[in-house]
Amino acid sequence: MQLHFTKMHGAGNDFIVIDGIHQDLSDMSRAQWRFLADRQFGIGADQILLIEKPTRPDAEFKYRIINHDGSEVEQCGNGSRCFVRFVREKNLTDKKQIKVEVAHTLLTLSEKDHGLVEVNMGAPILDLPIIPFNPKDLESNIVANTTNYLLPTPQGSFWITPVSMGNPHAVQVVDSVDEAPVLLTGPLIEHHPSFPARVNAGFMQIIDRQTIRLRVFERGSGETLSCGTGACAAVVAGILQGLLDSPVAVHTKGGELLIEWQYLTEGVGANVMMTGPAATVFEGKIDVPSL
Known part of the structure; x- marks a missing residue:
């Protein structure tokens, strides 16, 4: 399978960003995600951002975050800024403020001047079971x-x-x-x-x-x-x-x-507000082996 991708970074935290709206990635395995993120044999990245159609009516996009080891996580602040630059550079939207679905929440992202992006990260979660954190037997x-x-x-x-x-x-x-x-x-x-x-x-x-x-x-x-x-x-x-x-x-x-x-x-x-840079490094396509 041949895959089109964009390599980006937010303050050095680097990502492979993939348009999953116009490419069918439903059969991708965890091993194939690991291959893409591998710095010796693949493209190389800390994480992969997969852009998809939203599942909720109040969002314009959805994205998923896949770690270097192929596992999926709920949230990524630096990745959210790269997402904004990606969808605007790819003409997937002309809006400077975008609502995007991640895991089970909604983020509001705003493109600013000088390559900066502001992200409303929502309120921090301090409830221990929800974090989740178990303090049993800890001082x-x-x-x-x-x-x-x-x-x-x-x-x-x-x-x-x-x-x-x-x-x-x-x-x-x-x-x-x-x-x-x-x-x-x-x-x-x-x-x-x-x-x-x-x-x-x-x-x-x-x-x-x-x-x-x-x-x-x-x-x-x-x-x-x-x-x-x-x-x-x-x-x-x-x-x-x-x-x-x-x-x-x-x-x-x-x-x-x-x-x-x-x-x-x-x-x-x-809510926590985060502002920082996001930049495109290069674009390309890669043949993904069956793993």
Whole structure:
């Protein structure tokens, strides 16, 4: 099967973007998705974005997110920005504000000037069973407006703040992201039994009250140069702990994201707004083997 694709990135988080509206991909296997994402034998990417027709009347498009390992996930912040650039560059829409269906929710995306895209990521999910996160037998500590949990691993124990942005995150504050053992402890946190659906492990270094540095070990992909939902989760965790004030500039290895969020005293959080770049790298076609 021959497949047409576009290679894109959002702050270094790279994607294969595929028009599934005009190409029939119903028979694609998990092994074939892994082949496409493989950096040695395929195209290479952190994740694959598959554009489809929506299933709900209030959306103009739907897209699915497939990890480097072929698994499917619920949400991707950097990918959502690439989606906007893709559908506009491909003349699939002429609108600058687009409503798109992802998993079981609806996102509002807006193209801005200078190649930037703003995404309304919705309200963060802090309800532990919905994240999902099981704190049974874990030591806990209330910090300002949230509760942190001590997560034991074979490489030590780490205080984390659980947050979901449509996908689960475990955010920890570190002294230095350069010295944090991301590649060593990231997989241990990702597969920790307290997170039954696995988790993205975030390592946040606070520079000042409106600036952080961040590294994220993503569920199913490993460490990426940037993670949009990870940036949102980190800022939410920092604001809940009284460490940050909105808006917050998030510096990742791949670039800068701006995250805005207000914690409401009634215990309900406003929607998280994320602004960042999205760029097309190249286009092509590839023969996908039967796997």
